[in-house]
Amino acid sequence: MTATTSSQTAASGDIHDPTSAAYKKARRKYLKSTRNRPENVDADWTPFRAAEKKYKARFPPPDLSDVLDLAAADPARAEEVTRGKWKGRADAVPCDEIPLRGDGSDGQGRTAYVFPGTPGLVLLPSFVSHVDQRRLVRWALSEQAKHPNETNLDTHYILPPRGLWNQYLKVRKGECEDIEILPRATAQPPTRPDTPDAAQTEPPGPRQLVSNEPASPANYATLLSTPKPPAPPSPSVRPVSTTALVPRLRWANIGWYYHWGTKQYDFTRGPGEISRLVRELCKGIVRSIPWQRVFGEAQSTEGMDWGQSGPDWPDWNDSYEPDAGIVNFYQTKDTLMAHVDRSELSATSPLVSISLGCAAIFLIGGLTRDEPPTPILLRSGDVVIMSGPACRRAYHGVPRILEGTLPPHFEGSDGEEQEAKDWEIYEEYLRNTRVNVNVRQVFPKGFDPTAVVPEHGDRP
Ligand SMILES: O=C(O)CCC(=O)C(=O)O
Ligand SMILES: [Fe+2]
Helix, strand or coil, rough: CCCHHHHHCCHHHHCCCCCHHHHHHHHHHHHHHHCCCCCCCCCCCCHHHHHHHHHCCCCCCCCCCCCCCHEEEEEHHHHHHHHHHCCEEEECCCCCEECCCCCCCCCCCCEEECCCCCCCCCEECCCCCCCHHHHHHHHHHHHCCCCCCCEECCCCCCCCCCCCHHHHHHHHHCCCCCCCCCCCCCHHHCCCCCHHHHHHCCCCCCCCCCCCCCCCCCHHHHHHCCCCCCCCCCCCCEEHHHHHHHHHCEEEEEECCCCCCCCCCHHHHHHCCCCCHHHHHHHHHHCCHHHHHHCCCCCCCCCCCCCCCCCCCCHHHHCCCCCEEEEEECCCCEEEECCCCCCCCCCCCCCCCEEEEEEEEECCCCCCCCCEEEEEEEEECEEEECCCCCCCHHHHHEEECCCCCCHHHHCCCCCCCCHHHHHHHHHHHHCCEEEEEEEECCCCCCCCEEEEEEEECCCC
16 A cells, blocks of 8 residues: 555545545635525526536535445445445445356456336446456556547647657656647647637537437438538647646547537548457447346336337347447546437447546436436446437436545556556556546447448548
C-alpha cells in the first residue's frame, strides 16, 4: 500500500465525517449556492432529473441506501467496500440472479443479475479479473487514447504523436521535459463564433448531448450523405503542459468514428480499429449470458417491440460483433447527463459497458425521462449490458463518481507485469478517475453497409 492510499480517507478528506474539513467545505459551498434559491425550483423536474440532482448533491452527501450495490454482500469485496466509505445495499432494487454459461474455469465471477423492471438490462458484478482490469486501464490510456483514434482533446490541441499519456509517462519518469502542448487554432485562421461550423464544435468540458434522430437501416443512406465537417478548434485555447492536460482527457473513440456535430457516425472515415483484448472480452461476456433466461418465455413480452425481423437475441452468441464505442475518462467531479445511445443502426444488440477504477452511481431509466431510474453503484470490474427494445435505447447517465473508491487491487506493482515499474503512475491517475469502456455494435446482422448508396453522391 502506498502513502497516498492510507491518507486518502483520513478525516480531512472524508465527506461523510461532519468534523472533517471536506464536510465543512462542502457545507459552506452549499449554503452559499442556495442562499438566493427560489422556492419550488424543483417542481418541474422529471423523475430522471430529480434522481440526477439527488446523487450529484455535494452537501449533504447523498444517502445511498436505495442504490443497488451487489458488492455490499460479497465477502471477496469487503475491503474494497469498507475502505471506500460509499456503500449502497445489495437488496435495494428487485433483481434476479441467473447463472452464467460456461464452466467457470477462468475464475471470473459467474453470476449475473436481471431486472424485472427493465428487461434486457444485465449486471455482472466483478466479472473482469483483476489482471484484466489493469490490462484494460493500460490499454485505454496508452494504446487507445492516441492517433489514429480520436480523443476530445484532438479538436483543440496538437497532441504528441506517441499519445498524450505515453508522453506523460516519459515526463514522469524524467526522460523528457514537460513540454507545452500547442493549440491547433494558432495554425489556422480564427473562426468567427457565429459561423455554422463553430456551432458544431464540441466545446471543451463535459460532453454535450443533444437530441438526434435514431439511426436505423431505413435512414442509413441519409446518414451517409449528411455532411460532417471537422469541428473547428477553439481560438481561445492556450498552450498547456502535458501534465496539466492529462486530467482533461474525457474520451477516446473505439472502432467507427463518431461525429459529435451531427451525433452520427462518420462512415466515410472507415472502420477504426477495435482491439483484440476488448473484442474478445466483450464477445466472451455476451456468450456467457443465458439469453433464454433474459428474454425467454418467463419474461413479459409486453411493450417489447423488436422491429420487423422480430427478436434477434437467439442469434447473439454468433451474430454479436462489436465495432464501435467510446472509452470515457471521468475525473471525480465529472458527470454524464441523461442520454440515449441511438446512433447505432442496431437498436437491440447488446451494448457492453465495463467499469474500471473509481466507483460511480449509474442511473438507468426507461424510454422517456419520466420513468424513475434504477440507481446502481458500479465498481471496478463490474459489467453492465444494455440490450433489447426496452433497455438498449433507455435513458441512462452517471451523476456521480465516488471519490476515494479505488479498490486495493490497483495498488502496487504486480510482479508479473513486464512494465511494472510505471504502474504507480497509472495508480496515481486512477485515484481520482473512473474509466468506462463502452462497446457497441453499429450494424445489425445481415445488414451490408457497402450495398447502400448515399442519397446524394457516391459511396464512401
Ligand atoms: O460511464 C458509464 O457507465 C456510461 C457511459 C455511457 O453511457 C456512454 O458512453 O454512452
Ligand atoms: Fe450511454
